[in-house]
Amino acid sequence: MSEYTVYVGDKPIVLTTDFKEEDNSKTFLLKSVKMGKVIKLLNKTDIAEVRLVDKNVDKLLKRFLKKLPKVTAGGGKVFNAKGDILFIYRNDKWDLPKGKTEKKESIEDSAIREVEEETGVKDLKIVKPLPKTYHIFKRNGRHKVKITHWFEMKTDYTGPLHPEENEGITKVEWLNSKSSEDALHNSYANIKLLF
Numbered sequence: 023m024s025e026y027t028v029y030v031g032d033k034p035i036v037l038t039t040d041f042k043e044e045d046n047s048k049t050f051l052l053k054s055v056k057m058g059k060v061i062k063l064l065n066k067t068d069i070a071e072v073r074l075v076d077k078n079v080d081k082l083l084k085r086f087l088k089k090l091p092k093v094t095a096g097g098g099k100v101f102n103a104k105g106d107i108l109f110i111y112r113n114d115k116w117d118l119p120k121g122k123t124e125k126k127e128s129i130e131d132s133a134i135r136e137v138e139e140e141t142g143v144k145d146l147k148i149v150k151p152l153p154k155t156y157h158i159f160k161r162n163g164r165h166k167v168k169i170t171h172w173f174e175m176k177t178d179y180t181g182p183l184h185p186e187e188n189e190g191i192t193k194v195e196w197l198n199s200k201s202s203e204d205a206l207h208n209s210y211a212n213i214k215l216l217f
Contacts, residue, residue: 029155047070048063049074049075050072051076052082053085057089058165090167095170096120096172097119097136097137099118100177102196108143113190116213134146151171151173152216153215154172
């Protein structure tokens, strides 16, 4: 891959080998850029995107990930027998269930565990891996990059759904394709990449 996208809110940081200036975007050299400056630019101005350039395509992601502490997470795009997709509602946005990997846990196990914990859905089976997503968030005053490993999953579970309220989840719903499309209008940019 010659480009990666990391989100700060819904604004992208594009990691690329292609140096080009566009209207409403800023370009910096990946090697020397200060991430605090980039995050502030995206959060506090109307700049639409930041491009971080490095000539070595194989090291783009690795060099970027050295700039911030990392959190690894697993999540699921879960289909039921009717083909509906499992969504959670948190912080006034529709999202897919995901969460942090625990020590000595495989990424697949953490994805299944997190979906179960956040939604109450059982009997999950991984069908295939989906693209990873990257986003920057702030916890305890520090910016970190969350790398989420996504999996398409299926289940025949038809029991009750239980939002994990202590994680801020207020609703869990199976949405058909039309409702999923509507929900994505009020979701995150990195979730939209999975559809």
